[in-house]
Amino acid sequence: MNRIHTAKIVVIGAGFAGIAAAATLFEAGFQHVQVLEAMGRVGGRVYTMRPFGSDIIELGANWIHGQEGNPLFELGKEHGLLSEGHSASTKMCLPGSITPCDYFFKEDGRLLQAEDVEQVCALFSRLTTRAFDSELEDRHCCLSLGDYLDNAFAESPLAATEDGLKVFEWCKRCECTDEASSSLYEVSASQISHYEALEGGFFNSLGPGGYQAFIDVLLRKLPAGVIMTNTPVAHIEWALDESGKRSTHPVQIVCEHGQSFEADHVIVTVSLGVLKQRAALMFRPPLPNSKMAAIDKLEIGTVDKIYLCFPERFWPEDCAGIQLVWDNGPEDAAVYTSELEGEAWKETWFKKICGFDTVARHPNVLCGWITGREALHMETLEDVEVGDVCMRLLRSFTGWPVPEVSQVLISRWGRDPYVRGSYTFVPQGVLAEEHGALVAPLPPEPSSDDRKPLQVLFAGEATHVNFYTTTHGAYLTGIREAQRLINLYT
Numbered sequence: 001m002n003r004i005h006t007a008k009i010v011v012i013g014a015g016f017a018g019i020a021a022a023a024t025l026f027e028a029g030f031q032h033v034q035v036l037e038a039m040g041r042v043g044g045r046v047y048t049m050r051p052f053g054s055d056i057i058e059l060g061a062n063w064i065h066g067q068e069g070n071p072l073f074e075l076g077k078e079h080g081l082l083s084e085g086h087s088a089s090t091k092m093c094l095p096g097s098i099t100p101c102d103y104f105f106k107e108d109g110r111l112l113q114a115e116d117v118e119q120v121c122a123l124f125s126r127l128t129t130r131a132f133d134s135e136l137e138d139r140h141c142c143l144s145l146g147d148y149l150d151n152a153f154a155e156s157p158l159a160a161t162e163d164g165l166k167v168f169e170w171c172k173r174c175e176c177t178d179e180a181s182s183s184l185y186e187v188s189a190s191q192i193s194h195y196e197a198l199e200g201g202f203f204n205s206l207g208p209g210g211y212q213a214f215i216d217v218l219l220r221k222l223p224a225g226v227i228m229t230n231t232p233v234a235h236i237e238w239a240l241d242e243s244g245k246r247s248t249h250p251v252q253i254v255c256e257h258g259q260s261f262e263a264d265h266v267i268v269t270v271s272l273g274v275l276k277q278r279a280a281l282m283f284r285p286p287l288p289n290s291k292m293a294a295i296d297k298l299e300i301g302t303v304d305k306i307y308l309c310f311p312e313r314f315w316p317e318d319c320a321g322i323q324l325v326w327d328n329g330p331e332d333a334a335v336y337t338s339e340l341e342g343e344a345w346k347e348t349w350f351k352k353i354c355g356f357d358t359v360a361r362h363p364n365v366l367c368g369w370i371t372g373r374e375a376l377h378m379e380t381l382e383d384v385e386v387g388d389v390c391m392r393l394l395r396s397f398t399g400w401p402v403p404e405v406s407q408v409l410i411s412r413w414g415r416d417p418y419v420r421g422s423y424t425f426v427p428q429g430v431l432a433e434e435h436g437a438l439v440a441p442l443p444p445e446p447s448s449d450d451r452k453p454l455q456v457l458f459a460g461e462a463t464h465v466n467f468y469t470t471t472h473g474a475y476l477t478g479i480r481e482a483q484r485l486i487n488l489y490t
């Protein structure tokens, strides 16, 4: 019998990576593939919900990052999962502007001039692009992203104005959302060039089924019963063929509720956050030092959303978002350094909120974004308390008649035991080779000895050295590891 028909494969995790891996394996003819998912739902960090009526909101991923060469953009086009779309960028209200735009308010309630904001945002964008495109000057290469941006911005005449400086700090706070970091002083300026941005900008017009519709397309490729939800894996025993135990398969997966599964291969797609917390106990024998070092050195940051549903819209129709510009924001280098040791930042956690954006298909809903340690702290608070704080911020910054919020929904990705963070970033000092060690399967293939190769394989967003953080990165890693096994058997 064809070995492909008898090989047993277990996939851990039913996010984009795990589902893509399973779908690819079934398409190639594998018949014994089981997906074990800890949560009571599939999708992982894709979480399409309907808390405010029949239209969707996304608690996790909501953009397709780039269009050219993005397999999920292609999947969306093929299956009609996209709406008439546009690329997201910060848009300010210029005189005569008729497209929706962002309103930038200072702490004292002053609305900033759109032209002034736009100049600073455009410069910020040019400076970050330079880092992403590996075009940094030598003197900037060894700096953190925050220090590089501070140095480069200081050379611009825009840095001479108080408002220019404050808008620049706002830009840094927003960039923390992309980097999933507490601060840009944690992120390497040169290493972010390993991240590859696909052409076409952020595509933010998913169709009415949202990201879940993409997951559903992949699920249709799986036979019924392949995914077992509410099945958290406790540990993975591998190299059983060498251990002297009488085992017909080299891998055994043991779940928290007692079930166990024998396999020839296991594809592990749990997040970097879960690996950080559990890898030392999860694998028997332990993972090699190079893998553990990668898990230790790479970082996963927390990005959370705060949905506020109001009884009616109180912002102008052309307003795409209300952005908060603080006098002493948390992203300021001096503030960050002085408060790093203490806990004072917990008192002002809300200063990390970038602003509140309008939400597609929900005329009365705003969505706030918050990152890093402040997001983690917010997750400890009750939704209603967070809602009250946000209402007070909106009232004091805008001076508009903000009604009482009727529903609040916040994400808690940092404290979710099966995620432990939102997406990966590469801290200062981590080399591309070290990131690569996270990807390496165990034992490698071709094997230098007679051990069975590819017993434990690693997929998931963090394991893509160029598209980490993204849904398409996660999806491609699932296919990559499935393909590794297909190559082994064909």
Ligand SMILES: Cc1cc2nc3c(=O)[nH]c(=O)nc-3n(C[C@H](O)[C@H](O)[C@H](O)COP(=O)(O)OP(=O)(O)OC[C@H]3O[C@@H](n4cnc5c(N)ncnc54)[C@H](O)[C@@H]3O)c2cc1C
Residues within 6 Å of the ligand: 012, 013, 014, 015, 016, 017, 018, 036, 037, 038, 039, 042, 043, 044, 045, 046, 059, 060, 061, 062, 063, 064, 065, 231, 232, 233, 234, 269, 270, 271, 274, 303, 304, 305, 411, 413, 417, 418, 419, 421, 422, 423, 459, 460, 461, 462, 469, 470, 471, 472, 474
């Ligand atoms: C707030 C937020 C916004 C985002 N925005 C975007 C965006 O706009 N665009 C974009 O491209 N990306 C975005 N992302 C990132 C994107 O969601 C992820 O990169 C991607 O979904 C990760 O998929 P994955 O399969 O690698 O991991 P996951 O989706 O985390 O899947 C891993 C699965 O493993 C399961 N698991 C964990 N431990 C165990 C265990 N012990 N046993 C069994 N199962 C286990 C988990 O429950 C989970 O379902 C965002 C993420 C967040 C949190």
